[in-house]
Each structure stands twice: as structure tokens, then as C-alpha cells.
Amino acid sequence: MIVGIDDTDSKTGMCTTYLCAVLVDELGCYGKVSIPRLVRLNPCIPYKTRGNGAVAFEIKLHQPGADEVVKELIKARVNELAEVHAEETNPGVVFIREERALRMPAEHLRDLQQFYELAVKEVVTLEHAFALLAELQIEHYGLKQKRGVIGALAATAFFMLQQHWPAQYDVTYELIAYRKRARWGTPRVIEPASVWQADAATYPLTWDTVDHSNKNLVLAPHSPCPVLFGVRGDRVDAIMRAYELITAEQVERETLFITNQGTDSHLITGEELEGSLSEYHSYRIEGTVASEPRPIKGGHVVFQLAIARPAEERIDCIAYEPTKQFREIVRSLRAGDELTTYGSFGSGTQNLEKIEVRAVNTEATRNPRCERCGKRMKSAGRAQGYRCKRCGTHRSSQEREIVARALNEGLYEVPPAARRHIAKPLIRLRNAGAQKIHPSR
Numbered sequence: 228m229i230v231g232i233d234d235t236d237s238k239t240g241m242c243t244t245y246l247c248a249v250l251v252d253e254l255g256c257y258g259k260v261s262i263p264r265l266v267r268l269n270p271c272i273p274y275k276t277r278g279n280g281a282v283a284f285e286i287k288l289h290q291p292g293a294d295e296v297v298k299e300l301i302k303a304r305v306n307e308l309a310e311v312h313a314e315e316t317n318p319g320v321v322f323i324r325e326e327r328a329l330r331m332p333a334e335h336l337r338d339l340q341q342f343y344e345l346a347v348k349e350v351v352t353l354e355h356a357f358a359l360l361a362e363l364q365i366e367h368y369g370l371k372q373k374r375g376v377i378g379a380l381a382a383t384a385f386f387m388l389q390q391h392w393p394a395q396y397d398v399t400y401e402l403i404a405y406r407k408r409a410r411w412g413t414p415r416v417i418e419p420a421s422v423w424q425a426d427a428a429t430y431p432l433t434w435d436t437v438d439h440s441n442k443n444l445v446l447a448p449h450s451p452c453p454v455l456f457g458v459r460g461d462r463v464d465a466i467m468r469a470y471e472l473i474t475a476e477q478v479e480r481e482t483l484f485i486t487n488q489g490t491d492s493h494l495i496t497g498e499e500l501e502g503s504l505s506e507y508h509s510y511r512i513e514g515t516v517a518s519e520p521r522p523i524k525g526g527h528v529v530f531q532l533a534i535a536r537p538a539e540e541r542i543d544c545i546a547y548e549p550t551k552q553f554r555e556i557v558r559s560l561r562a563g564d565e566l567t568t569y570g571s572f573g574s575g576t577q578n579l580e581k582i583e584v585r586a587v588n589t590e591a592t593r594n595p596r597c598e599r600c601g602k603r604m605k606s607a608g609r610a611q612g613y614r615c616k617r618c619g620t621h622r623s624s625q626e627r628e629i630v631a632r633a634l635n636e637g638l639y640e641v642p643p644a645a646r647r648h649i650a651k652p653l654i655r656l657r658n659a660g661a662q663k664i665h666p667s668r
């Protein structure tokens with residue numbers, strides 16, 4: 228049986244990954260439990276508590292008839308641990324029985340694939356999720372508005388897709404350590420020096436543990452949830468080594484997740500770019516810088532980008548204050564630079580997560596110099612060329628000159644402290660052999 232769960236936490240407590248970790252440990256006596264999956268869905272969804280995560284795992288039961296017992300146990304745990312008193316918490320659980328999962332027709336798998344893609348990139352309605360559950364005869368359970376069935380179904384879909392078509396799904400890993408219950412809500416005790424050491428020993432196979440430029444740890448949340456910290460990376464052995472090196476308060480348990488974190492799965496790109504850019508979506512767009520970057524109140528930096536697809540228009544691109552030194556790259560852009568921008572879109576503005584500087588504009592046009600006195604000529608009026616006021620010399624057009632640029636071509640990203648869970652850290656591209664990347668750590 229494949230089980231998906233979502234929407235059990237609130238801003239003041241719990242975490243759906245913790246509920247999953249508890250179940251994975253508890254259900255071991257009923258069957259063989261898989262490595263759980265942690266999927267990050269559309270990061271722009273307004274209903275999210277934090278990182279819009281949902282979970283799924285598989286249990287291969289020792290006794291085929293134990294389905295009902297296991298399902299009741301899962302429901303009981305959801306009822307017990309979910310923050311149902313919080314208005315925005317609407318738990319949802321999805322169960323795909325083993326025989327159903329094993330004999331799922333290809334067209335139903337395609338339906339699940341489409342649903343997963345939608346949940347990661349688009350806004351899905353609850354009606355859509357219920358209709359698909361009914362069509363594919365998938366059992367579900369929920370509390371209150373049951374909104375969590377959207378994430379739960381997307382997580383089970385990810386589980387099945389990754390099993391059937393592993394080559395199509397980029398994955399990473401996260402080992403999450405959970406706090407003892409008595410310590411929930413109290414300050415976390417983590418020895419910073421040990422975390423820096425763990426990073427030094429395992430980066431770049433682990434990433435987003437520390438933020439070097441801003442000199443802080445980024446592996447622990449700041450909320451009162453059960454998570455002590457998480458170590459992310461591309462290889463389980465490196466994650467385990469980092470984990471062993473970290474000194475911290477005693478943990479209740481730790482669980483390894485296979486995830487879609489760090490994969491850029493949320494971006495709408497290439498062929499998918501059609502219609503117009505819309506709110507609650509994230510895009511990778513090509514364009515040309517159309518205005519000089521300018522600072523705005525709050526420490527943010529904004530510039531205009533002229534784009535041709537999905538429609539010819541100018542959009543604002545913004546690097547917010549928390550993106551810190553990334554703003555220096557953005558400030559050093561010039562009109563005419565060719566870019567590919569990555570980030571979520573809202574109110575006519577793209578919130579930058581990454582940029583690729585494809586070509587820097589090294590050309591500038593200036594009024595010509597007078598051949599006699601060497602001074603810059605002035606405009607002689609609209610479409611009348613340039614004239615030296617002193618000498619009376621005339622030139623018909625401006626001069627082109629090459630300007631030195633400090634900015635190099637390549638990909639730049641926000642620092643770890645400002646990174647979305649689902650955004651692909653550039654170091655993952657270097658691990659895959661890419662050139663011209665400027666990872667921020």
C-alpha cells in the first residue's frame with residue numbers, strides 16, 4: 228500500500244514529515260516500509276504553512292489482510308498529531324492498495340503524472356483532486372476541508388512515478404533529525420562549529436547546511452516544530468557522514484527522505500511557456516535587461532526585463548533584501564544584457580531565485596568627440612546629428628565604445644539562507660560537470 232499525507236501542521240507546531248517519520252517507525256511490524264518521499268509542491272501556494280511539503284511511503288504488508296488495521300492506525304495518528312485546531316490545517320490522506328498500485332494501467336499513471344506536475348507548478352482545485360481520486364478509485368481520508376488530499380495525492384503520484392520512470396525524476400536526499408517531545412518549542416541546541424566542520428567535510432555532496440557569505444547555519448528551522456535539523460545532499464553516504472559530525476541535543480529519531488528538493492521542478496519553461504505569465508507560478512524566462520537596476524525602499528533591487536515569450540512585454544524583476552549579496556550581481560546588470568531569469572511571478576514582478584547572464588552588453592553609445600577641440604559634441608536637435616558648439620564641427624551619429632564589465636557570464640543564485648526548498652542549488656550543476664556557474668554557499 229502506498230500512503231500519502233499532507234496538511235497536518237500549523238505555524239505553531241507539528242510537521243507532516245514528523246508524522247511520516249513516526250508512522251514509518253511504527254508500521255515496521257506490519258510490513259516492509261520503504262524510504263519515505265518528501266515532495267515540495269508549488270512554492271507560491273497561499274495555503275502553505277512553510278515549504279509546501281507533502282509525504283508518501285510504501286508498506287509491503289507481511290499479511291495481505293492487514294490493510295484495514297494499518298489504515299486505521301494511520302488515521303488515528305493523523306487525528307492525534309495533526310494541528311486540527313488551527314484554522315488553516317486541513318489534513319488529507321491517500322491510500323493506494325498494493326494490488327491497485329501493481330496493476331495500475333499506463334493511462335492512470337499518466338493521469339497521476341499530470342496531477343503531480345500540476346501540483347508542483349500550478350494551482351489545483353480540491354474538486355480536481357477528488358474527481359481524480361474517484362476516477363482512479365483511490366481511497367482517501369481527511370479532516371475538516373480535507374485540502375491535504377491535494378498534496379497527499381501528489382506525493383503518492385511522485386512515489387509511483389519515480390518507481391516506474393526513475394530516469395525522468397531528478398531526486399535528492401534529506402536526513403531529518405527530530406527533537407524529543409519535551410523540547411519542542413524550546414531553543415534548539417546545535418553546536419555551530421560541528422556544523423561548519425560537517426559542511427567542510429562533505430560539501431558539495433551535501434549543500435544548504437550553512438551559509439558562508441552570511442555566516443549562519445541554515446540546516447535548522449526557526450519554528451516551534453519537531454524538526455531539529457535536516458542535512459540535504461546528493462549522496463546518502465555524504466549526508467550520513469555530515470550527520471555523524473554534527474553535535475546537538477539528543478534526538479527522538481531521524482529519518483531519511485528521498486525528495487524533489489533542489490531540482491527546480493517548480494519552473495515552467497520552454498514549450499510550457501504559453502499564454503501569459505500569471506500569479507502563483509514560477510518561470511524560467513529569456514529576456515534582455517531594459518532598464519538600469521535601481522534600489523527601492525527596503526533594500527530591494529529592481530530592473531525591467533524585455534521578454535518575447537510567452538508574450539512580448541516588459542516585466543519587473545526583483546531581488547529582495549534577504550537575497551543579500553545576490554543583489555550585487557543584480558545591481559551590476561546593464562541595459563542590453565541578455566538574461567535567463569528564474570523565479571515566481573506575481574503582480575507583474577518576477578521574484579528572482581537565479582539568473583543566467585547569457586551575454587553582457589559591452590557596447591555603449593556616446594555623443595562623438597569634436598575632432599578639433601576633443602570635447603563631446605551636443606545634440607543638434609532631433610534627427611539632426613551632433614554639433615560642437617565651440618568649433619561648429621558636425622557628426623551625424625553617436626560613437627560606439629566598448630565598456631569594461633566586471634560581471635562575468637554564467638549562472639548566479641540567491642544564497643542558501645534565501646533559497647526555496649525546491650530550487651536547484653547551482654553546485655548540483657557543477658557536480659554534474661557544468662561550467663560557468665557561480666554557486667552561492
Ligand code: ATP
Nearest residue numbers: 234268275276277278279280346351374375377378
Ligand atoms: P510544511 O512544509 O511545514 O509541511 P506546508 O508548507 O507543507 O507545511 P501545508 O500545511 O501542507 O503547508 O499546506 C499546503 C496546502 O496546500 C495543503 O492542503 C496542500 O494539499 C495544498 N496544496 C499543495 N500544493 C497545491 C497546489 N499546487 N494547488 C492547490 N493546493 C495545493
